[in-house]
Amino acid sequence: MEGRIETVQNEPIARSELYPFPEGWYAVAESRELEAGQLKERVWLGRSIVYWRNQHGDVCVADGTCPHLGSYLGPAAGGRLKDGNLVCPFHGFEYDINGKCVRARDVKPPRSAVLSRFAVTETCGLIFAYFGQNADNPRWQTPVFPSDHSARGIRKMRFRAHPQTTSENSVDVNHLRQIHGYSQIEQLRETEVCGPFLFSSYSFTRNMLTLGLRKFKLSVEISIGVWGLGVSTVAISTGGGVSVRQWVLSTPVDGEVIDMWLVVDIRDLPKWWWLKSILRPLASMVASQVMVNDLKLEVAKDAVIWDKQNYRSRPAFSALDRDISMFRRYCEQFYSQVA
Ligand code: FES
Ligand SMILES: [Fe+2]
Numbered sequence: 001m002e003g004r005i006e007t008v009q010n011e012p013i014a015r016s017e018l019y020p021f022p023e024g025w026y027a028v029a030e031s032r033e034l035e036a037g038q039l040k041e042r043v044w045l046g047r048s049i050v051y052w053r054n055q056h057g058d059v060c061v062a063d064g065t066c067p068h069l070g071s072y073l074g075p076a077a078g079g080r081l082k083d084g085n086l087v088c089p090f091h092g093f094e095y096d097i098n099g100k101c102v103r104a105r106d107v108k109p110p111r112s113a114v115l116s117r118f119a120v121t122e123t124c125g126l127i128f129a130y131f132g133q134n135a136d137n138p139r140w141q142t143p144v145f146p147s148d149h150s151a152r153g154i155r156k157m158r159f160r161a162h163p164q165t166t167s168e169n170s171v172d173v174n175h176l177r178q179i180h181g182y183s184q185i186e187q188l189r190e191t192e193v194c195g196p197f198l199f200s201s202y203s204f205t206r207n208m209l210t211l212g213l214r215k216f217k218l219s220v221e222i223s224i225g226v227w228g229l230g231v232s233t234v235a236i237s238t239g240g241g242v243s244v245r246q247w248v249l250s251t252p253v254d255g256e257v258i259d260m261w262l263v264v265d266i267r268d269l270p271k272w273w274w275l276k277s278i279l280r281p282l283a284s285m286v287a288s289q290v291m292v293n294d295l296k297l298e299v300a301k302d303a304v305i306w307d308k309q310n311y312r313s314r315p316a317f318s319a320l321d322r323d324i325s326m327f328r329r330y331c332e333q334f335y336s337q338v339a
Helices: 163-171 173-178 280-308 319-334
Strands: 024-030 039-044 047-053 059-063 080-082 085-087 101-103 120-123 126-131 151-160 183-194 197-210 214-226 231-238 243-252 257-268
Touching (some): 024 039, 024 047, 024 231, 024 243, 047 126, 059 126, 151 280, 163 197, 163 214, 163 231, 163 243, 163 257, 163 280, 163 319, 173 197, 173 319, 183 214, 183 319, 197 319, 243 280, 257 280
Antiparallel strands (some): 024 126, 039 047, 047 059, 120 126, 151 257, 197 214, 231 243
């Protein structure tokens, strides 16, 4: 029809050619979500997993399939804990926190009845598990920071993306201008790769709104740490004495969507006279919520792009993309074992 603009509906979106589950540490749960004696389940890196905490506080993260006859071990199928051990709903085999079958009702536990486990780290109120070839000997550890925050805000999102493309944004300076509207961006530290880690640092200026009324410019310095593709941290400081640590945690779910957890830890606030000590905890709590909401709004802008982005293995790089090509070389190590 003359003059009509066709919009293409239902065009299939090419799947990323990247293997969806790169080696690395990925978030499983918040520590506060898993009390002693609790068994939980979720889909994580394309498989159903179970995780539990025994009465001593130890955590096990394991594949949700029983090594006996393959029953699902999650609570949805009747899996339960007994004295800190996981009991399979099918024939009652009991697995301890190390995944070993310690009881099999009336028979001797078969030696090969061992749960397939993932290495676990619990740090800063977060539980991570390692996906890689050698679960007992991960190639690296998650970052360990002191618990020096006075308040935490956390938001959880799910959208179509790959953990490599979400992490790549850390070094994509160009998009900070275009998507997030930052200006006066300067690199404070050359991007540096140290084995499974990558570090970089920038300063920039952001336009902020106070209660939607008054615009002001905020100068920000950020130091980025990429600790594999599931865990990134951003240390943020602003002129007024605000110090914040952000965690950006990308966890593949089924090979198509990821769970992205955004964590904002307030480490310091300005020492203004009116912010007396009795008000500081409240101010920290409010700041953590305001900042994590702001972060979620910014990530939502990225998610619009990620949702329909097709990974280009041979991109038309511009002169501003030097760090992206460095980042991609850094990423290659996470596929050599698992893809
Ligand atoms: S399938 Fe789990 S005990 Fe038999
Ligand atoms: Fe972004």
